[in-house]
Every structure is written in C-alpha cells, then in structure tokens.
Amino acid sequence: MFSKACEYGIKATIFIAINSSENRRVSPKEISEEIDSPQAFTAKILQALVRNNIVKSVRGAYGGFEIEKDKIATTKLSQIVYAIDGDGIYKGCGLGLHTCDENHPCPVHDKFKVIRDELKHMLENTSLEQLALDIKSGVAFLKV
Amino acid sequence: MFSKACEYGIKATIFIAINSSENRRVSPKEISEEIDSPQAFTAKILQALVRNNIVKSVRGAYGGFEIEKDKIATTKLSQIVYAIDGDGIYKGCGLGLHTCDENHPCPVHDKFKVIRDELKHMLENTSLEQLALDIKSGVAFLKV
DNA sequence: TTTATTTCGGACAACTTTATCCTATTTGTA
DNA sequence: TACAAATAGGATAAAGTTGTCCGAAATAAA
Ligand code: FES
Ligand code: FES
Numbered sequence: 001m002f003s004k005a006c007e008y009g010i011k012a013t014i015f016i017a018i019n020s021s022e023n024r025r026v027s028p029k030e031i032s033e034e035i036d037s038p039q040a041f042t043a044k045i046l047q048a049l050v051r052n053n054i055v056k057s058v059r060g061a062y063g064g065f066e067i068e069k070d071k072i073a074t075t076k077l078s079q080i081v082y083a084i085d086g087d088g089i090y091k092g093c094g095l096g097l098h099t100c101d102e103n104h105p106c107p108v109h110d111k112f113k114v115i116r117d118e119l120k121h122m123l124e125n126t127s128l129e130q131l132a133l134d135i136k137s138g139v140a141f142l143k144v
Numbered sequence: 145m146f147s148k149a150c151e152y153g154i155k156a157t158i159f160i161a162i163n164s165s166e167n168r169r170v171s172p173k174e175i176s177e178e179i180d181s182p183q184a185f186t187a188k189i190l191q192a193l194v195r196n197n198i199v200k201s202v203r204g205a206y207g208g209f210e211i212e213k214d215k216i217a218t219t220k221l222s223q224i225v226y227a228i229d230g231d232g233i234y235k236g237c238g239l240g241l242h243t244c245d246e247n248h249p250c251p252v253h254d255k256f257k258v259i260r261d262e263l264k265h266m267l268e269n270t271s272l273e274q275l276a277l278d279i280k281s282g283v284a285f286l287k288v
Numbered sequence: 289t290t291t292a293t294t295t296c297g298g299a300c301a302a303c304t305t306t307a308t309c310c311t312a313t314t315t316g317t318a
Numbered sequence: 319t320a321c322a323a324a325t326a327g328g329a330t331a332a333a334g335t336t337g338t339c340c341g342a343a344a345t346a347a348a
Binding site for chain 3: 147148149182183184185188202203204205206207
C-alpha cells in the first residue's frame, strides 16, 4: 500500500508530534529507536519531510526535529503520504493504465475508484493530533 | 497498490477469459500485445497463474493459455491477487508493523482496517466474468 | 573563537522487483 | 519418427527501493 519510506515517515512524524506537544526535540537516533526503523534511512526521510514543511529541523547543539504546536492539529496524514509517495495512490489506475480516466476506464475502475476515494478521504481527514493521542493514551503503538 | 506483476496478471487473465469464452487459446505474445506488457515477464506471470490453477496452459502445437468456461464465472479477482501478491494487502498492517493485531494496533489501524476490508470484499466479489463483459461490450479497456 | 553537537547531502551498497534471453521440454501433425 | 510450434524454466541484466557511510554545514555553549 504505502512504501516503507512512507510508513517510516508517518510513524516518525507521529513520534515527533508527541514530543513536540511536550516541548521536546528529538533526534533521528531516538526516532528510529522508537519506531523501529533504520536510522540513516529514516534521517533521509526526515529531510524530505522538512523540505515539504511538515516537520521543522533545528541544526546544531540542542537541535533536533520538532513540529510547531498548531500544526499538530492541522497536519493531515494525506500531506505526509503525498510528500513521500506522491499522489499515485489517490489518482492512479488500479491496473496501471497510464492515467485513470472515466472516459477510458480499466475493467476495475468503477469498483476501485470507490475504495481509492475512501482511502483519500480517510487520509485527508485524519490529523496528526488524533494519531498522537492514541499513542499517548496507550491504545496504539508505533512498533512491535 | 498492486505490484506490476499483479496488474499484468489481472489483465492477462481477463484477456484469456474473453478468448476462452469464444473457444480461442492465446499465446503470451498476443496477451502482452493486448494488455501492453513485456512479453517474457508476462510469460513468467502466466506460469504462476498456471501453478495456482487459475489459468490452464496447453503446450505444443496449437497450444496456448485458456480458462475453463465454468471457471470464468467462479474465479474471483481475489484469487489472482493472492496468487501473485499474497495476502499482505488483506492482512498486513498499513504502517508495516509485523502483524496487524487488534490487541496491539498501530495508530491508523481502526481507520485503515475499514478500507482494507472493503478492498478485500470488492476483490472477493468481483468475478472474471464481470470484468470480461465490460471489455467485450467496449465500456472498459485493457490498455492505453 | 573554538569546540561539541547535530542536521544535510552526496556517494555508494544491498536487496527487490521488473524485464530479457536462451535452452529444454512437451505435443500435434506430416 | 522427424519436425514444427508452443509453454516451462533457469540464468542474467536493468531499474527501483531500501539502507549505510562519511564529510560538510550550521548552531549553541564554553
Ligand atoms: S482507469 Fe483503472 S482505476 Fe480508473
Ligand atoms: S495494526 Fe496497523 S493496520 Fe492493524
């Protein structure tokens, strides 16, 4: 469904959000330990998230990654997915036709579109805050 | 969503179904031309479909690939996907946790499960026959 | 201003998926 | 039986994704 990079990116962003809500910056090392991901690869993904203005990085001593507090509620899952995997999952044809086109549909188009749109809707309506709360309250987990 | 191999597999199977319903066997060459896929790679995927008893192959002169007529109505999309991509798409965790477990869910579990189950339901309730009919009647297409 | 700390970014390595090529095997027909 | 036509399958290559390494650049504190 999502690429590994995207999975790591989502989990990393949630972990950063949790810590930012408590005014703590976190390092790629902490992040990769908490989300059980390869450190250097995770660092690369974090760079992409920074470039896409989803998380903020602060270099140098006492630096790390953080998310501005007001962004925790407004940032949606869809933005993270888009930043890393692009929009193929929302727009692409389920059978790999060059474009998904109502006027030239593949045989699964009608049925596939329903699910794809629902996924899109879900991603666009799920905020970082919601996800972070479930981790904080211990009802959801980022690893194992 | 699906691998390239799976996309080709689905389209190939639909094309074989159309031809089998008219008592024609088809070759990997014809198939790859009609579904716009690399021939040798498509042939490999066809082997997998044969091993999984989804299509039948007949070697030698006048051979080719076919699907027994009664199977065209009973074969479901889910069987093709399972044969090529396995069950990760039905069972796997959206964020890549080792297993998707209600008792140890990832933060997107509740929302993701709904969509994943709907996808599963769609695949399990879409028959080859339905898909083939849309191609035959010209309302859906296998390439471009 | 120097030093320690930390992210950034490029190069590269490993692995997986996609794709190609060539030969072996099977089978129908002359 | 010999031949031609067709799928099966192994070896290999190309491309994409995932993962590692290391030095450069930035920043805060001493
Ligand atoms: S054309 Fe294939 S999903 Fe729309
Ligand atoms: S645990 Fe992640 S989808 Fe169920």
